[in-house]
Amino acid sequence: MMPVTLIKTIVFTIFFGLFFIGCYSQEIAKPAINDTAYDKWPYLKDPAITPDGKYITYTVYNASKKSDTVVLKKSKGGWEVKFADIYYSQFTSDSRRAVLIDTANTLYTILLGSAYFDKTLGVHYFKIPANGNGEWLAFKHVKKEDMVLVNFITKKEMIYSSVSDFCFSDDGRILLYVIDDPNCPGEQKIVWRNLEKRKDVIVWCGRRVESIFINGFPSVAVFITTDEAKNSKKIWYYKESSDMPVLLVDQNIFGSNREFALDNILKISADGKYVFFTVTKEEKINDRKSESSIVKIWSSQDPKLQLTEVSDLHKDRFGTMVIDVDSRRVTILREDNELILGSSVDDAMHLVERIPEEVDLEESIRNENFFSNFYIRSADGQLDMLLKFKGPHIAAISPNGKYIVYFDNEKSEYVSYEIASGKYRNITERINTSWYGYYFKDIRDRPRGIATWTKDDESVLIYDRFDIWMVDPNGIKDPVNITSGFGRQNNIIFYLGLATYSNRIVLKGQPLLLNAVSIDTKENGYYEKALGKDVAPKKLTMGNYIYQLIDNPYVMRNGIYPLKARDKDAFIVVRMNATEYPNFFYTGDFINFYPISTFQPEKSFNWYTTELHSWKTEEGEALQGVLYKPDDFDPKKKYPVIFHYYEKKSFELNDYLIPSYLNNGCNIDIPTYVSNGYLIFLPDINYVVGDPMTSTLSALTSAARYVERLPYVNKGRIGIGGCSFGGIQTNYLVTHTNIFSAAYSSSSMSDFVSAYGSITRGGKSLQAYFEPGGQGRMAGTLWQAPDMYIKNSAVFNADKAITPLLLMHTTNDGLCPFSQALELFMALRRLGKRVWLLEYTEGNHHIEGKSAVDFSIRLKQFFDYYLKGLPAPAWMGNLKL
Template sequence: MKKLLCLAVFFSASLLQAEAQQQTPKKPLSHDVYDSWNSLEGDKISNNGQFVLYNIDPQEGDGDLYIRSMVNNAAAKYNRGTKARFTNDSQFAVFQIKPEHQKVRALKLKKKKGDDLPKDSLAIVKLVDMSVVKMPRVKSYKLPKEGSGWLAYHLEKPLAEKKEAKKDTAAVSEKKVETKKSTPKKNKDAKGTELVLRNLNTGQEHRFSRVVDYIFSEQGNMLYFVKDELDSLHHAGVFAFSTSELKEMPIDTGKVTYKGITTDKTGNQLAYVASADTVGADIRYFGLNYWNTKNRRNQLLADTAAKGLPQKWMVSEHGNLTFSEDGKRLFFGTFPRPVRYEKDTTQLDEDKVSLDIWTYKDPLIQPMQLKQNDQELKRSFLAMYDLKSGKMQQLATLEMPDVYLDAYKTGDVALAVSDEKYKITIGYDTPTRKDAYLIDLKKGTAKQVLKETRGNPRLSPMGKYVYWYEPMDSSWHALSARGGANINLTKKLAVPFYDVDFDMPMLPDDYGFAGWVEDDSYLLVYDQHDIWKLDPTGKKAAVNLTDSYGRQNNLRLRYEKLDPEEKFIPANADLYLSGFNIRTKADGYYKDYVSKEAKPEKLISSDHAYTSLSKAKDEQLVTFRRGDFRNYNDLYTSNLGFANVEKLTDANPQAAAYKWGTVELMDWKSTDGVPLQGLLYKPENFDPKKKYPMMVYFYERSSDRMHAHRTPAPSASTINIPLFVSNDYLVFVPDIVYKDGYPGESAMDCIIPGVQLLVQQGFVDDKNMALQGQSWGGYQIAYMVTRTNLFKAAMAGAPVSNMTSAYGGIRWGTGLSRQFQYERTQSRIGGTLWEKPLQFIENSPLFFADRVETPLLIMHNDNDGAVPWYQGIEYFMALRRLNKPVWMLVYNGEDHNLMQRKNRKDLSVRMSQFFDHYLKGAPAPVWMQQGVPSVIKGKNFGLELVSEPEVAGELQE
């Protein structure tokens, strides 16, 4: 009876609580909710499928790591856990623990930095009982890729050592001469710290001092590490530790620098580069070194005198060292010996000339050269050392700098692809032309097999074929690596393999490919809807692997790679596919087969977005993310049949307390009769009898993101849709299709009919509509306000306003000339300035600034690497002179989109203030009414709202 009474009381209390929650009115989203809104990151599933881990982190502050048992559904939480991994045997989870956010912030306010700030800790969780072992002051850790039972973790400098390093050593001088002579001189620049190798099963540890770099072999049978020089008695060197013998072995000592340690698949062979030259030397000469567990003898394989190395070339310290899968070959980097220039010690720095010399013969223009300087200084050219024959072969050259190997690096050919002859056309000729060469790894010869292809040739996994999509004929091609004709694999097929929706004045790209079937037997490629199986020899007819199921059902079927290490698709594999409905935007997963004839089987499909499908290595268990506009992309689990879907996380339960909204798919036609789609976001509890202010945001096409969840977050450049919808705005996101030569007019032709259709439905306040967009969207807005007064206000982020001046400019982020963008890509003019001068002018808002009546807010930052800052200045100055209502926000040192969170928060507030003022009649902020004079910059930000009588007052410091 007591139990029944307790249950009754419990259920009554639950009902009352639920009713109270239902009665509590939901709050609109505001700018102060951003920091606590969570993201789910780093989800992983153990190999045995019994555990899942994931992080739930706020946008600012301390997050949590969760480890959930899939057996009993219990979850353990670890504050500030990060960089978590399961061991391969699924017995342990290892992760780092970050310092508390507020403690770090408090210390930074006291001007502490570097070693004075708290460091990460390490945690090891034994999954069978969830017991935890922690270690302080850990900078990194590593686990074997395939093996289990061992963990290596690298410690920060001990606190005592830090304090000792800060002492003024000059003051410690009163020692006997004999003592000074007998004390080794310490290396002041030593960076090595203690490395710990731990047996996870026994807890036994082995410690190694002065370590700067370390790696495990794949199976964990060997640990290799580099020690820094401490003093004349403790030299730098490379060392090995056998986890079976529990024995440390010196490999090479006495040189100044050791880099690039790498092992073969077995862990029994080691390679690295080393130099005896001092760090400050003008040119440092490195040698390629080799060691193995069989004879345990260090061997110099290549240096400047190596046979097979081009004259005046040398081994690169920046090359990527790798062994072939069978361990018989070693690949490394070389480069031409740099020219040594004598330093002029007779001139002061202020007397030296500093200039860039531009010439019409430069393969790359000076800004691109300057941007790529560091990359060029570290550039290396692939070379091969045959460990069986002892011969070295240079593969990459100045003329053929990019060389690709098969997936196993065991084949007899390599593929070189070069655009060196065509680099001078970069900036206006796109896609760039390339030549391709097959390199015979036995004979050392190279043969050209492709000339001026616009595609990106690659080798098949086994190295039997060269394959590529050729934009010039919109077809997939292959040719035998043993010699043979270039075979067009898709020319005779009735479906297009180019992007049919591509609307730029250049060659369209392909839909991509799924991969190769084992033994290089077939290439699997995509059309708009389906997957095709292509015989690379061209002898067998192409097969629609998905039986046109995608096309018949308006689906876009794409292969889901469930094994991250997969190099090819097994011939008898079950194919798991994502299936997105192009028309309705529903999403889900399907199943098909490589060899078995059967139509794709629908496993799960719904009005959600599905992402991040991941499978347990040894079990038929998967995890995936699912969400929609209203619901965050939480983590779910299921078997491979998706018959028992279970939700694992609820990352943002607080969302239930806020007004959100809904999203609908809209259909209409452009002025030219082109069918279009777009998204309409409506406020929660939408009333069709009311009239709502409406924001119109756009870029190019966004309707496929109908079910994408949009998190409340400070803006890098565009409106946060949930925030505006939660505050009773409609938000319309239309798709746009373009006509060559008329990008601005195309935007008008697509957007205005969609807006008019919504206005006709009666719930849009047509007197209070606004535009907002960034970059390409910003340009279209800058154009539209010269052609229509339909909108009450507009914001254009980083807009191009004058195509004639922008055309000749530089994209400073890459150093590229901007010409390609106007002739062939996004700006879609389709010709040069001298070929189509009128269209450059017609599409430039600046030349029609006198027509603007719409109040305009511009954001254009002074370190914008994509659209030159002066584009915003040109438009602002024209509108200012015409006495048009215009403001420009310039975030100092910021790029095209805001990177710093403080600036994102600031922009979000100012955008809301701007649109609330014009569309809702809210008071204007001080920065709009009076501005913020430079003399009080950084002291008063002008965010206070003012009523009309206060407008005449002066802004005070």
Template sequence: MDNLSKLLLLILLFSNLENGFTQTKKHLDVDDYESWYHFYDYHLSTSGEWVSYMIQNPIGSDTLVLQKTDTDLKRTFLGGRQARFSPLEDRFFYLDNEGLYYQDLISGKLDFLQGLTHYKFSKDGTYLLAENSRRENELQLIHLSTKEVTIVPNVLEYMLSPDGTEVAVLQKTPDMDLITTIKLGERLAKYEIVKSAEDLSNLTWNWNCNGLAFFESLPKNDEDIPNFELCYVHFQNRKKPTFLRTSKVKNLSDDGFIVPESRLFFSQDDKQLFFDVQHPKTDNLAAKHVVVWSWASDVLPPQNEENLLNHYLMCWHIKTNEFMLVNDADHPIGIPTSNGEHALIINPSEYLPYFEYNGIYVDLYVKNLHTGRKKLLAKKIYHQKNHIQVSPAGKYITWYADKNWYIYHFDQDRINCLTCSITTSFEEDGHDYPGEKFPVDKPYWTQGDKFVLLTDSHDIWLISPNGKSKKKITNGKYIKSKFSIYDEGFYSSLRDHFMEYTTSALDPLNGIVLKEVNTENLKEGFSLYQSNRELKKVLFTDDKITSIRHAGDNYMYVLSDFDKSPQLVIQKTNQEKGNVIQRSNEHQKDYYWGKSDLISYTVDGVALKAALFYPADYFPEKSYPMIVKVYQKLSSDLRNYVAPSLTNSTGFNKTNLTLNGYFVLYPDITYTINKTGESALKCVQVAVDKAIMAASVDEDNIGLFGHSFGGFEVSYIITQTHRFKTAIAGAGWHDLVSTFLGTDDFDISSMWRFDTQQLRITAPYYSDDFFNNSPIMHAKSVETPLLLWAGTSDSRINWENSSKMQMALWRLRKKSTFLVYPNEQHFMVDKKNRIDLNLKTLEWFNYYLKGADKPNWID
């Protein structure tokens, strides 16, 4: 055998070996999707020695896991839920359908209490307060050491005191309602507080745990609206409690108010009690049948006065027995400070007509809740992000204006600028909506309002309220990273004009977790900031980091990547790398899987990125079809793990598609005002070109997908280019003029979506800019087969927007199909509908991009 023959034989041998190894993996089938699961509901014990979490089972009961963080000790509880560690961390509790279980964390002994549901602990964990599903209206007080059970029957409500040492109980007897308090010591001590022949409700403790507020029912008024009296009993002296009623202080009905059964809360010093009041409907309003829309109105359509109850928040100064309205018709938004002395008050309709100011500017006032005096703090403040804040201890108000942060001091009655002397920008640098820019993040406060934490384009600043102390606690600008306060529980929706005016205090002694994302490669990390210490970098990785918990010297977090199923990790402070204590979906290694890469490109001088997801079992010598998903900026999804599933609420799952032999591209888009569609077209085209250069994409078989605003972008793009072989637009905008002149889910004009939000068109609705951006006006140019879908109960984008586009394409004899889901929302809710949409999405792309058989439903 000559050398050439030997070489060919070796190549063949290694090729067969390689194919043999490769064949050990399998292609994932739709039937296998239900074997994928995820973790959720993580709890790290106070000492960091124990962790609990849930493992989701797509086809059965979920499993609760209890695990020791420094050993292999692990216990599982099928069907367990609502897990908690006791205050002293000596026991672990959870519920299942049979009752309550609790395990001794030292001995391992497991006890069971049948039929129990919701439960709470006393402060030291001596007592358990629980309800029994088999005995309605029964409260059980269980001494966990002695197993002694005290039954409290006929319970309507109960509430544990803020310090966890006493429980207030409201009982219903045949003759009266009774409120008692029970001290949860080694021996239970019971005190009778109130008896009433009327119905009582809404027990609320004061902060000092020596008083209770509650409602007592009154006869309904002439409009048949329920009316209540607010009562407060102070029992510093148990034998001679002080009893106050709102009717004894001042008759609210003299001002036309009644008291509904609603929220109750005390100021932190217990000197003020806050409750709701309302004006009942009048016969004149109730009799109206015609709603008049006038050209002179400030808002169209006008609010339906018949449905207005005019709720206001009332402040009761308990010591002086005086009332003061927090908000009123002139300033309907009122946020009392936690000390109850003042309130921030705002009129969200200060600047009208709506079409000129978009309802997004407000004047800020502070109101003295003793004198009623209102003071103007700032005029015409942008009101579309959660930057207007009352500090946790009630000492300050902060707001963002003219590219800087300002603060009002209640005690000094003065305003100063916190950031005017800092040269860095606190504006959101990627903001490309019309109008003013948003701040990067909301302000955060340390305990006692000692310092405020503000975020610039890269870093976090620790600033004293007087502005004299300013310290940058991160170095993100120099390492090309962006830092942020890790606040997993916070979410703000700009679309809904949602705004939080208060925030919780952070504890810098125990440590504040800071998240880090590198701006070039999107790698992630997190650090711990503690007072008077250098910033401690805990982790920096290629993976996605979520669900961070910190307790003592322990950190718990979840690592994942597009191709790495989530892993639960425990890491000690002195460790450089954590220990994986639980992996999910370990069977994934048996299947072919894709990978993700980051692509960079530039459009109109703006640096952009795109996430490119590769097909499973990828061979560079082979070309693959690609689907492009569009929606503003999506590259940050580079490392997001998505389990294969048929229940995604928009019908799109990038993992499903890569497993079915597709590239998937998530591009970033930058926008020019009044050229929204053109901007999307340009950015998507460049991103697609870069993807074709980076990998073996079949450029003759590229599809588009978009939902909501992304649906609009898809619809526009296919009117301007025939590059895409097919497209899907779900619940999108297509007819921009009717959208502009229509109403949104708040039943007010949708013009704000154009003037300050996603649609980014500030030109008149009759202008060429509107015409050029509206897909329906260019439907005659569509050659790309389009699948439209919408739900008839969509309150964000009326489904008729899609039906009009389908009408236009139908009239023009363009290839299109419209899926209408009765009673569905903007995102699919019903599981059957979700599965149907996911399957149809895949079938549509397979037919047009892979030459699969044509599904019957398409025509």
């Protein structure tokens, strides 16, 4: 007989073993992702941090409940509170409180770090000063026409009756409010309350006040009044300690022209010298275009196509004007067909681009006869100068308004224009580098652009393909590579890492945060470099994450700029990778990161992992791609594979894909497919401009040969698919190779010849899509390269198609005409090929709602039949594999 202790040991061992096996089984037997799981994923938004960096807030959107929850917490953990159904929140400037309002009109005032909060019912909205000492809060009730002013320090409340509008100055010294007063002519008055001195000044009595606007220091108020009987507006100006406001602008500035009307106030310059406002213009209808007739006249002399002109007929036009407060001079700063590209910090000088109004935007980009013009305009109206360069161009104005710096496309150099002297200077001719960005190298060379400026406009920082240069706008001092060539040497692309760098100067000796991404490994992170010191950038963090992929056009969720606290080096960042949800993190040094949110919805499902693979084409070109595998991957199994492509996908290695019915409204949802037993491969494609589909064929066939050699791949069950340009590629592949078992093509084109002469449903020509700079990459017109247009068109080789093809298109596609899908379908149908066309009457290029659900089901059934051998659905007809 065994001793009792031994029996207990054996029983315990068996129990523990069974318990471990049970737990382990539960761990590995996670459910596959399906449509019931999609609303399990939260969406994080609206991060904010107190000025002192000690507290943080963010919002969680719950898809299943369709509600927002605001989270308030200490930056490094500890204290945390949550409030449901909040639609707006704000920290006070002293970092002591948060003010929130929910959808039920309840106002909450929370003392940060404590369990204390105030609750007020029936609040319409609130305002607190952006800066100052955090002393004041004002709010309006929903039903009562009053304003409540709260002093957080004295804990006193003051109620002002019949208030229709109010606002604080940025520094919190002044409260400006509009009050109904029957004793005033017009029954409204504006009150200027100095909160420091507790002194009220009646600024104005009169007719209806439409809007009020207040500046910081010096304290200036601007407001608009409306005469409804005359249907006219007036803009008034008031400066602290003035006896009365002065009329700045009324309808008389337009003379007898009644097409124009004052619209709204945009801003006041920081020094109070200029007031910027918008105007509207009712567009007159061109009689020739608007007449009711049985005929539409299309002419080669029309700069715009007929459908475009018709859509523009009744559009209200907007423009921006500015008034010099001292001289009362009004200047047109921007007309409807113009853009303000930049302004000096004092708002005195402005760089404006004029896009020819009479032509389509696509025409203005590709036809030098319709290129944009660039102007320097001063707010005082003294300067309105046409610059000698024409667009498309990258151009910027210096902070002090001394220079315009632009990229000369013909010379591939940066040129400065000194406004005072009128001199143009080539400022980069001594630098041997490429200014063009990496991401667009095989579509159209585009310079990465201007990063920022140093103090007093002394230097401009400019990006080359990898690094950052400090350049003298006078062209005298030697240029300096501030990243010491480290980017080019290591295939790393550097960007300035904070959004604030682009709208303010940087100082020499100042440590600059640099965003970095490795082209080879796809790692992302941060470096630091002190401006003016000749040393290599210092690595802070770099890894298999996405913090932010700046300017990367290939990754949809490419992160955000770090959000900095106003008074401290404290930051909120987003960090994600393929297996870690994009959570918020706190950091003070970009070395140590503290989790703010800790969501892990992927842990509840059979998720995916990613691998970066490399191979070579038959021509010896090295390519990369991303392979997606399920968590429960078994190397002894044979998996079907679907190839998905669009431009370059390898940068999605560390992207976190949130499951949904469709990806981007037209593609397979990768998490769902991988979770249900598929492998997905995303290959890069390097395009030859002029022959892009041959490049596609080379990349995809070489990728297929590489992947099918992997021991866990079922080489007889490989599918392909893409949307838009990816769909165009699918159509070509189906008609040029038989190595794939099934294919889908969404919202695509199949005939470059007919498409070149087509227009979209919005009346835009498709010619620019194929010509130089367009995604179609045909390098020229149809008449310059007719053979290449035919060669790259799938429909001309429809008789070669073997692979079963599922087409999806929306009836009202505004980019790729439905006729393109129909043309390929009709050809394949006539030839007796296996093809289906799903036409959705709702949606435009992409689909959502019930259409997305329907397509996702049919697309899965299609692949399950051809790649997994499951029964064919009834809508596919009677088939044999």
